[in-house]
Amino acid sequence: MPTEPRLILILGDQLSHTYVAETLVAVPGADVVLMVESADFVKRQPYHAKKIVLLWSAMRHFAAELRGLGYAVEYVRQEENRRFKDAVVDTAAAHGAKTVAFVRPRERATRRGLHKFLSEAGLAIAEHPDPFWYTAPESFATWLAGRKSPKMEDYYRDVRKRNGILMVGNLPAGGEWNHDKQNRKPFPKKHAPIPPFRAEPDEITQEIIEVVRGLHLSFGLYGAVNGFASPVSRADAEAALTFFVLYCLRDFGAYEDAMTTRDDFGFHSLLSIALNLSLLSPRECIDAAVAAYERGDVPINSVEGFVRQIIGWREFMYHMAESFPGDYQTTNTLNHTRPLPAFYWTGDTKMRCLRHVTRRVLENGYSHHIERLMVLGNFALLYGANPHELNKWFWSLYLDAYEWVVTPNVVGMSQFADGGWVATKPYVSSGAYIDRMSDYCGDCVYNPKEATGDTACPFTTLYWSFLIEHESDPLSQRMTQNLFGLRGKTDEERAAITARKAVLLTMIDDL
Ligand SMILES: Cc1cc2nc3c(=O)[nH]c(=O)nc-3n(C[C@H](O)[C@H](O)[C@H](O)COP(=O)(O)OP(=O)(O)OC[C@H]3O[C@@H](n4cnc5c(N)ncnc54)[C@H](O)[C@@H]3O)c2cc1C
Ligand code: SF4
Known part of the structure; x- marks a missing residue:
């Protein structure tokens, strides 16, 4: 007796053979795999053109690989202009599938919407846990329960111990859990950038590039498709990981926080792009990095720094956001409401750091962590920009941005708008x-040492005024280190800083 087919739904960021073959155990010739280039997605907000190329090209490559393995694949192309919901319900009906099986979506809104419309359509739901997380949601909830101030560091050590990652018996390899102190070097003067990994566009990608050029005209996307070279297939992603381990991991740690006008990528991995599409699993990235350390190819501070980013920050941010008792889409603890300065969208500012970083994002759909946190996020927070407008900016422009990861990072970590849920x-x-x-400040029209006067660095003015404004409110308890520096300022200096801030606010578009 033939069994009734299931509809195996693969979302655009779930492009993993492990999911299809092992988690959902799709049966070639019996089950039907569905993938949808959703019309809702591009209409939701204007994205970076390269991001749309990335998503659709990666989806089409994955569908082709599945077909090559003998799976029956229904693929809805964007030009069919179908709503996601209709595509799923209609395809299930067309194949007589009464059950829709999928891996638990990472985005909350997708999860809610999916459950709602499948139930309304009378379809049975088979949702499977995502095997790529080191910690299952229930297990994280147990870890979190009763903790007054959950910290990434504690969680990270726990994951390392439980999974035996960089451990020698019960002790951390290299004798310390954290090698951050060695990881704060600026680039040397003679820093020679490594050309980044490139996955040259093949025929599938070329076709999408043309489609996206057309969409550019109708939807007003950001950035250009020119120069697109991100991983769009499993083979590309594996090659990107190998490239990182071979050429970048050695110096990753030491220069993790360094920024320069001369290098868009430093020694960063750029692997978030493939990881967030599930073209790579976090586990294989960790395994490859640890193997390089065990071969003696890379130092402990680099491998530990990298491992911390993935099993520490990445997992912690996901689980903490899932457990947030409020609503991440609206929370605004500091009541910041100023519109995001226009130069975030144009790169048109005299502030050299912001000019370089925003132009880099508009060009590549990428900038590294410290540029996100300490340039883009830092300025928006000090200026008092609406955290949700900033979130939308990141979400639209970064190739690795999806709601589950961008929102806690922007709204939580960088803007403190969740009241300190993820950041201490x-x-x-x-x-x-x-x-x-x-090396941004050297040729800037502003002086980073000055807080007042026409050439004062806006970051410096806004930083001191931020401290003055929060000196006596509950936020001060989280900023004792920073406030120490404020004690030396006289009343006159404080008044001059406040006055300079008032001027800056009137000329934000001319800064
Ligand atoms: C304001 C702001 C916005 C951010 N938006 C995103 C986003 O939209 N998508 C995204 O994946 N990351 C985001 N991050 C986290 C981090 O900046 C990026 O993951 C990292 O810069 C990606 O580049 P990479 O792959 O070269 O990282 P590497 O420096 O090579 O780090 C290795 C990996 O660690 C992981 N990682 C490190 N920190 C984090 C973190 N805080 N959250 C999640 N993963 C982390 C990433 O998967 C990354 O690939 C954001 C951080 C900030 C401060
Ligand atoms: S002086 Fe200020 S505005 Fe100019 S590059 Fe340095 S930090 Fe940025």
């Missing part, structure tokens, strides 16, 4: 930090 302190700094970690 507001990440604020004056121009002095940017000057120490980059």
Whole structure:
């Protein structure tokens, strides 16, 4: 007796053979796999053109691979202009499938919407846990329960111990859990950039590039498709991981926080793009990095730094956001409501750090962590920009941005708008930090050491005024280190900083 087919739904960021073959155990010739280039997606907000190329090209490559393995694949192309919901319900009906099986979507809104419309359509739901997380949601809830101030560091050590990652018996390899102190070097003067990994566009990608050029005209996307070279297949993603381990991992740790006008990528992996599409699993990235350490190819501070990013920050942010008791889409603890300055969208500003980083994002759909946190996020927080407008900016422009990861990072970590749920302190700094970690300030029209006067660095003015404004409110308890520096300021200096801030606010578009 032939069994009734299931509809195996693969979302655009679930392009993993492990999911299809092992988690959902799709049966070639019996089950039907469905993938949808949703019309809802591009209409939701204007994205970076390269992001749309990435998503659709990766989806089409994955569908082709599945067909090559003998699976029956229904693939809805964007030009069919179908709503996601209709595509799923109609395809299930066309194949007589009464059950829709899928891996638990990472995006909450998708999860809610999917459950709702499948139930309304009378379809049975078979939702499977995502095997790529090191910690299952229930297990994270147990870890979190009763903790007054959950910290990434504690969670990270727990994951390392439980999974035996970089452990020698019960002790951390290299004798320390955290090698951050060695990981704060600026680039040397003679820093020679490594050309980034490129996956040259094949025929499938070329076709999508043309489609997206057309969409550009109708939807007004951001950025250009020119130069697109991100991984769009499993083979590309594996090659990107190998490239990182071979050429970048050795210096990853030491220069993790360094910024320069001369290098868009430093020694960063750019692997978030493939990881967030599930073209790579976090486990294989960790395994490859640890194997390089065990071969003696890379130092402990680099491998530990990398491992911390993936099993520490990435997992922690996901689980913490899932457990947030409020609503991440609306929370705004500091009541910041100023519109995001226009230069975020144009790169048109005299502030050299922001000019370089925003132009880099508009060009590549990427900038590294410290540029996101200490340049783009830092300025928006000090200026008092609406955190949700900033979130939309990141979400639209970054190739690795999806709601589950971008929102806790922007709204939580960088803007402290969740009241400190994911971050222990507001990440604020004056121009002095940017000057120490980059070569941006040297030729800037502003001076990072000055807080007042026409050439004062806006970061520096806004930093001190942020501290003055929060000196006596509950936020001060999270900023004791920063406030220490404020104690030396006289009343006159404080008044001059406040006055300079008032001027900056009137000329934000001319800064
Ligand atoms: C304001 C802001 C916005 C961000 N938006 C995103 C986003 O939309 N998508 C995204 O994947 N990451 C985001 N991050 C986290 C981090 O900046 C990126 O993951 C990282 O820069 C990606 O580049 P990479 O692959 O070269 O990272 P690497 O420096 O090579 O790090 C290795 C990996 O660690 C993981 N990682 C490190 N930190 C985090 C983190 N805080 N959250 C999640 N993963 C992390 C990523 O998967 C990354 O690929 C954001 C951080 C900030 C401060
Ligand atoms: S001086 Fe200030 S605005 Fe100019 S590059 Fe440095 S931090 Fe940025």
